[in-house]
Amino acid sequence: MRNTLDLDYSKTDELVRALLAATFRNSTESVEQIAEAMAARLNHRITASMLRQFAAPSKRTARFPLLLLPALLECVEDSPLCQFALGAHGEKIFRLGQAAAAVLSESAQDKLLATNRRKK
Numbered sequence: 001m002r003n004t005l006d007l008d009y010s011k012t013d014e015l016v017r018a019l020l021a022a023t024f025r026n027s028t029e030s031v032e033q034i035a036e037a038m039a040a041r042l043n044h045r046i047t048a049s050m051l052r053q054f055a056a057p058s059k060r061t062a063r064f065p066l067l068l069l070p071a072l073l074e075c076v077e078d079s080p081l082c083q084f085a086l087g088a089h090g091e092k093i094f095r096l097g098q099a100a101a102a103v104l105s106e107s108a109q110d111k112l113l114a115t116n117r118r119k120k
Contacts, residue, residue, distance in 0.1 A: 016081065
């Protein structure tokens with residue numbers, strides 16, 4: 001199967017770490033606050049130290065589990081890691097959703113999402 005991503009897989013680990021570091025650096029919340037919020041959402045132990053290790057280039061054995069991505073995205077306003085994970089098409093859909101959320105009331109957003117769930 002042909003690789004459709006223009007990505008050097010030998011650099012993926014470094015890229016994910018750099019994107020995590022950028023996510024933490026750009027967040028209005030501290031790494032400690034992000035870890036607490038993620039742990040509460042997942043009902044699982046997540047510490048600031050763990051998150052820092054996932055982002056540290058020197059901690060090659062500490063890898064960010066994909067299962068943590070949804071919780072991370074719920075805890076930060078924006079994440080370059082999300083943009084990377086979604087790819088170009090997914091990012092466009094994500095940005096469209098953000099733009100719609102900016103102009104729709106909370107109840108209109110809920111109604112739109114409920115309508116889309118019923119259609120599936």
